[in-house]
Amino acid sequence: MVKKKKNGAIISKILVPLALFLLGLVYIHNLTRDIFGGDVGDLVTAAAVFGVAHPSGYPTFTLLGVLLNQLPFNIPPVTKIGLLSVFASLASLLVYFIFMKKMTKNLTFSMLGMLTLSFSFLFWLYSEIPEVFIPNILFVFLVLYFSYRFFESKKEIYLFITVFLCGLSLTNHHTAVLVFPSVLIMVSRHLKFIFTKRIILFSLLSFIAGLLPYIYVPIAASTRPAINWDSATNIPALIKLFLRFDYGTFSSGNFQKASGIYELFVLSKVYFQHVITSISIPSFLIILLGVYQLFKLNRRLFLAFLCAFFLSGPIFITYAAFPLSNAFIYGISERFYILSSTILMLFFPFGMILIKNTLRRVFSKEILVNIVLLAFWLIPLFLFIRNFEKTDLSHISIGNKLAQDALKFLPRDAVLVVDGDTIVTNVWYIHYVLKVRGDIKVVQKGGYANTYFMDEEEKRYKKENNIKDDDPKLTQNVLKNIAEERDIFFTSPVALDGIVWVPQGLAARYTPKNEIPEEIEYIKKQKVLWKEMKPPKKRELAKAERNLITLFIPIYYASGLVKTGDFIIQNYGNTEEAIYFYKQALDIDPDYSQAYVHLAAVQFDQLGQCREAEINLDRALSINPLPQYFLIKYLNYKNCFKDEDKIKKYREFFRKKFNQDVEQKIKQSTEVLK
Structure with a gap:
């Protein structure tokens, strides 16, 4: 027992702080000096000019970015503000370790899970850019951790902290709301305790206190900064910003959503491929074992964690229905995989416990069990080697x-x-x-x-x-x-x-x-x-x-x-x-499919190079099978080849594929070649 406590002290007081320190050095080394892409420029510019970022405004991120941008370091503003993601990732990993240690009572597997998460691709990549997604992970971990503390202790202070963090998390990113049902599952264990006037009043005040960073928005907007989304200087404009009216309150963005069973199936397939690739196949298998292990140990916690995963992952991705039409939309959708893939890692230590218990039944000597378990430490090492270059944004421009x-x-x-x-x-x-x-x-x-x-x-x-x-x-x-x-x-x-x-x-x-x-x-x-x-x-x-x-x-x-x-x-x-x-x-x-299409249009319409045009159209369709590309291919057969057999066969093919006559479709299309 003394030896076990000594080992635990070494892990908690020496190895974990040392690991976080070294991780901090790696993250800072890889931190972007480039404005990257997506929303990064908006968030960084808003913080740098004391402005207001795109809906929902992200006041907590912006406020912290304003402070970090004042650091007296000779580095670009994007890098200074990017430190927010580095600090948030390190804090998230620390909370993860404390949370898992509290739940599993196993420091070794908690640390293994922490390191595996730290080098998983999506978590690591977004730790290197100034975005709201890693701070979102921190808030979600804190919300779940303090919900668990209330679940096990029934101490009201943990309930108030949880509710405060729920409010605060919404000032960073709205997807934090997807774990609120899991909070309810955990705290509902003590419903009678919660439903008193005093507890409800203090919980309401705690939630409102968490929303206070939104005071920043009208103050900043009133200064007419260079970036001032929705000019939210009054309550209606602030509500418009908070509820994302510019995009649609319950919409993920201004784009045509994917629809139909096949497209949603593809979305789900892409989602799981990205998540599993990010955390690695061995990690995913361990997580599946962890799901089973937690189900055996505590059904309520099992339900809470599983609910958090499905709501933030498969259900949200299906609802958002990103049209996977190009690399950029893939990139936008990929950002929303981070939360659910990170929540999955909560099952990881439980999977390792199940593996250890199974090994103990196989091997009579503990040393043999430990030798086998050592192999699992290759997982974070493998992830580090695989992802270091991919996440080293320090030299890109x-x-x-x-x-x-x-x-x-x-x-x-x-x-x-x-x-x-x-x-x-x-x-x-x-x-x-x-x-x-x-x-x-x-x-x-x-x-x-x-x-x-x-x-x-x-x-x-x-x-x-x-x-x-x-x-x-x-x-x-x-x-x-x-x-x-x-x-x-x-x-x-x-x-x-x-x-x-x-x-x-x-x-x-x-x-x-x-x-x-x-x-x-x-x-x-x-x-x-x-x-x-x-x-x-x-x-x-x-x-x-x-x-x-x-x-x-x-x-x-x-x-x-x-x-x-x-x-x-x-x-x-x-x-x-x-x-x-x-x-x-x-x-x-x-x-770039459009280049092939426009090249083909010149070839068959201007030069009579029917076969060359057909080859380029086939290339375009193999990259991005848009309906208008099929129309242009038909026009090539009709106006260039002038081959009745080809025209007839392609017309039949089009009817089967789109359930519409190609000639009627062309008449309906006023800008076929655009």
Whole structure:
């Protein structure tokens, strides 16, 4: 017994602190110096400019980011604020160890679970970027831990802490609510104790106290910061921000959801593949044993943990229904796998206990049992070796480069209207935080986060033209007014009367139809521009750049090249030069399906190269089988091959696949080739 206590003291007081210290060094080494992609630019910029991030506002993250950004270290703001994820991950691992030690009374397996979690891919990757997902793990672990403490002790202080943390967790990320039913399962053991006026009152006050960080939002919004989502200076606007009205309160984002049994099956398949790959197959098998072991030991706790997993994992993923149409959407969905994969690790120590008990029945000597158990320590070692390079973001710069390239080639005093998560938020960071191209006015398409410039221009236009009522063409007229003084560029152009959008790098220039540049001059300038830009090529990306968020960045460049090719073919009819730009796009990203489709369209429509077009369309369909691609393939058979047998067979194929006649579908489609 004395020896066991001594070993326990060594693990708790020496090995665990030492492990966390070393993990901290590894995490800080791998911490990003790059703005990465996704929502990172928004969160970092909001913290750096004392602003308000996208709905639900994330005030706790922003407040802590504001403080970290004041650190007197010679490192980029994204790295300073990224320390929040490092500290949150280390705190999460410590809480995990304490929680599992309390539940299992086994320090060795609690530490093994902690190390396995620390090197699992998703947990480690998001520990290296300033995002809300690792702090979310910390809050969830704390909520579950103090719920358990109340469950076992019936001490009211643990109940009040739990309720306070529930409120506080919602100021970081709303998905924390997915573990609240598990909290109810645990605390409901003492229902009679809870349902007294005093306990209910103090619980309500504790929950409200947890929401207090939202006071930051109207204070920050009133200062008119560069990033000011929903301008939440009053209660209705604050509620709008908190409930995410811009996206839909109960929606995961502005996109067409996956639907149908097959698509939902694919979603579930992808989810489990990612989770199992992240934690490793051996870990997942141990977790399954742990599920069985906890079921035998305590049905209520088993139900609480299993409920937390299913609600935050399979059920949420099915409800969110992310359309897995490209790498970026995969990346967005992958972030939401972290919570459930981490909750799964709560079963890990119980699985190890079951394995140990089984080994004791097999081997008569304890030393043989311990020798076999030593092999399981290879799991975190394996994860470390496999994931170190993938999570070493210390040397990447692809996110910064994207934003710099969006700004670098614009003329002085231009207006850049940006659209699309990564390019918008990365440009914000480079422009507002790193102070790149201060002469340029950056406007977000839709204007959710910053409407100051366009508001002033609209006000000026109305005053100059004595307009009082809303004009349906107000925006178009305001842009025309601005264009008299500044060059205007859109990353995602919109159709405007009398205006042609002339591609220039990652954006397109607002140009009256009678001012289209000369063919030779334009093509020459674009070739020089793209040569100077040196776009990142997908095949040359480092391992750390091959995660699902930054893997999408080359597509921004490929898309710019395809738009350039389209402009050349539509305005100059120069098939040779258009094909040059399409092929440049494919050199950057060989998996960019649109480049194959646009190349094929020129081949069969302009050059009569039916077979070459068919090959490129097949490549596009193998990458992304979109319905419009099937239509274009049919047009190739009909207008280029002119082979009645091929036309008949493909028409029948289309009818079986989509339950619709292809000719009727084409008539319904007004923009088949877009």
